[in-house]
Each structure stands twice: as C-alpha cells, then as structure tokens.
Amino acid sequence: DGGITQSPKYLFRKEGQNVTLSCEQNLNHDAMYWYRQDPGQGLRLIYYSQIVNDFQKGDIAEGYSVSREKKESFPLTVTSAQKNPTAFYLCASSTNGQRVRNQPQHFGDGTRLSIL
Amino acid sequence: AQKVTQAQTEISVVEKEDVTLDCVYETRDTTYYLFWYKQPPSGELVFLIRRNSFDEQNEISGRYSWNFQKSTSSFNFTITASQVVDSAVYFCALRGAGGTSYGKLTFGQGTILTVHP
Numbered sequence: 691d692g693g694i695t696q697s698p699k700y701l702f703r704k705e706g707q708n709v710t711l712s713c714e715q716n717l718n719h720d721a722m723y724w725y726r727q728d729p730g731q732g733l734r735l736i737y738y739s740q741i742v743n744d745f746q747k748g749d750i751a752e753g754y755s756v757s758r759e760k761k762e763s764f765p766l767t768v769t770s771a772q773k774n775p776t777a778f779y780l781c782a783s784s785t786n787g788q789r790v791r792n793q794p795q796h797f798g799d800g801t802r803l804s805i806l
Numbered sequence: 807a808q809k810v811t812q813a814q815t816e817i818s819v820v821e822k823e824d825v826t827l828d829c830v831y832e833t834r835d836t837t838y839y840l841f842w843y844k845q846p847p848s849g850e851l852v853f854l855i856r857r858n859s860f861d862e863q864n865e866i867s868g869r870y871s872w873n874f875q876k877s878t879s880s881f882n883f884t885i886t887a888s889q890v891v892d893s894a895v896y897f898c899a900l901r902g903a904g905g906t907s908y909g910k911l912t913f914g915q916g917t918i919l920t921v922h923p
Contacts, residue, residue, distance in 0.1 A: 723911075730815070732897060732913035733851075748910070778849065792839045792858055792901075795911060797851040 692717045696781050696798035702806045703768065703775060711766045711801045713781035720786035722764035723795060726750060727778040736779075739764055740786050768803060778802050808833045810900050812914035819888055820922050827883045827917045829898030835859075837903040840874065840881045841911070845895040857881060888921045895919070 694715045703709045715722065721740045725733040735748030739758040753772025758764055764783075768775045779802075782795040809832040819825045831840065842854040855865065857874050865872050869886045885892055898914040 725913075730915065732810070732812075732915045733911075734913075735910055738910065780849075780851065782851075792856055794841055794853040794856055796853070797843075800849040802849075 694781055694783055694796055694798035696779075696801050698801060699799065701801055701803045703803060704806050706770045708767055708769050709803070711768070711779055711781075711803070713764045713766065713798060714762055715764075715781075715783045715796075715798075716762060717783055717796060718761075719783035719796070720761070721784045722758070723782040723784075724748075724754075724756065724764070724766045725780045725782065727780060727800075733780060736766065776804050808835075808900050808902055808912040810898050810912050810914035812896075812898055812917050814917045815915070816918040816920070818920045818922065821890060822887050823921075824884060824886050825888050825919065825921075827885075827896050827898075827919070829881045829883065829914060831879050831881065831898070831900045833900060833902055835902040839901045839903070841899040841901070842872065842881075842883050843897045843899060845897065845916070847894070851897065854883075885919075888919075890921050890923055893919055893921045 697712045723738040724736040726736055727733050734750050736754050737748050737756040739745035742761050745756050745758050755767045778800050780800045781798045784795040785793045811830045838859045840857045843851040845851050862874050871884045873882045895916045895918050897916045899911045901911050
C-alpha cells in the first residue's frame with residue numbers, strides 16, 4: 691500500500707549529539723514537509739521541499755537541517771544547536787503544482803524524540 | 807500572515823451527544839483552502855475534508871458535517887451522535903494559494919475531543 695514511513699518511532703538524543711529522523715514515501719509525491727508538534731500546540735513547519743534537490747526553511751528551521759537527494763526520501767537532522775528538541779515530529783507529502791493546491795497532505799505516524 | 811484559531815482546547819461529551827468544533831481563520835489570500843485532520847492516539851494525522859474558498863457549500867459525510875462561512879471566516883466541524891472512536895485531537899488547517907504561503911499549511915492549536923461511554 692502507498693504511504694509514508696517514518697523511523698524510528700522513538701528516538702533518544704544525548705547532549706551535543708546530532709540525530710537523523712527518516713521519512714520515506716511511495717506515493718510519488720513531489721512535495722515533502724517536516725512538522726514539529728508540542729503539547730497544546732498545533733503543528734509548526736520546520737522545512738519543506740517542493741522538488742528534489744530543493745528545500746526551503748519553514749517557520750522554525752533553526753537547529754534543524756534536511757536533504758532531498760531522492761524524490762522518495764526527506765530525512766531531518768536535529769542538530770546539537772536545537773536546544774529544546776523534545777517533541778513529536780511528523781513528516782508529510784503532497785502532490786505539487788498549480789492545479790493541485792487543494793490536495794491534502796498525507797502524514798506519517800511520527801517520531802517521538804526525547805532527551806537523555 | 808495566516809492564522810488559524812481553535813478556541814476550544816478540550817471538549818468532553820458523552821456518547822451519542824452532538825459536538826461542534828470551532829475553527830476561525832485569517833488570511834489575505836483571496837483563494838485559499840481549508841482542511842480538517844483527525845489525530846488518534848497512534849499519532850498519524852488523518853485527512854477528513856478540504857474546502858476551497860470559492861465553494862461555500864456545506865458538506866455532510868455520515869455523522870460528520872462541515873459549515874463553511876466566508877463572511878465570518880469560520881469552518882466549523884460537527885459530529886452527530888458521537889462515539890468513543892471519535893476521541894482524538896482534531897486540527898483545522900489553512901493553505902494559501904499564492905506567494906510565500908504556497909504549499910504551506912498553517913494549523914490551529916488543535917481541539918482534544920473525549921467521548922465517554
């Protein structure tokens with residue numbers, strides 16, 4: 691079945707460590723997104739990519755980095771510069787282009803990141 | 807800037823009650839898209855409905871219905887005869903159609919709905 695796979699489901703980070711969250715989709719979507727969810731808050735956009743080898747900062751990009759070398763994959767690295775990384779991270783994808791702006795984003799199951 | 811407000815942080819109802827989740831939005835785009843998502847305890851966001859700004863027709867899908875009123879910038883969601891399986895966090899989201907808002911979803915804070923048996 692088509693969908694979005696995020697791994698791992700749970701991740702623990704030590705002080706000063708970089709960690710990478712995986713996101714893979716087989717929906718043939720051009721656009722991919724990373725969101726952060728904190729308790730009592732909505733989802734906030736970290737980075738998004740509308741096409742391979744291109745990505746833009748979202749609203750809270752500081753302390754994070756991404757790459758988009760393949761259409762199917764959009765990994766997110768939480769760097770040591772992110773001082774408050776404990777959160778639930780959701781990856782999403784959607785079709786792209788003028789005609790499909792009303793298409794919904796499809797989400798993965800999320801990765802819960804905690805500090806050791 | 808875009809903004810979505812879900813004023814109800816938590817709602818608790820007893821099974822079979824009707825419940826309405828409020829959503830108010832702000833945008834300068836003349837064309838935009840509104841969405842509702844459901845987040846069950848498993849964490850994945852499940853798409854429920856989208857509405858284009860130029861289509862104010864209300865929609866009913868089973869026990870779910872949506873009331874879009876452009877004049878009040880609201881897109882409210884009603885669950886009729888609620889069930890325990892409806893317990894989840896519900897998010898309203900807005901997507902602009904132009905400029906820097908292209909492709910980006912702005913989410914409300916979410917409403918936690920608990921349906922008791």
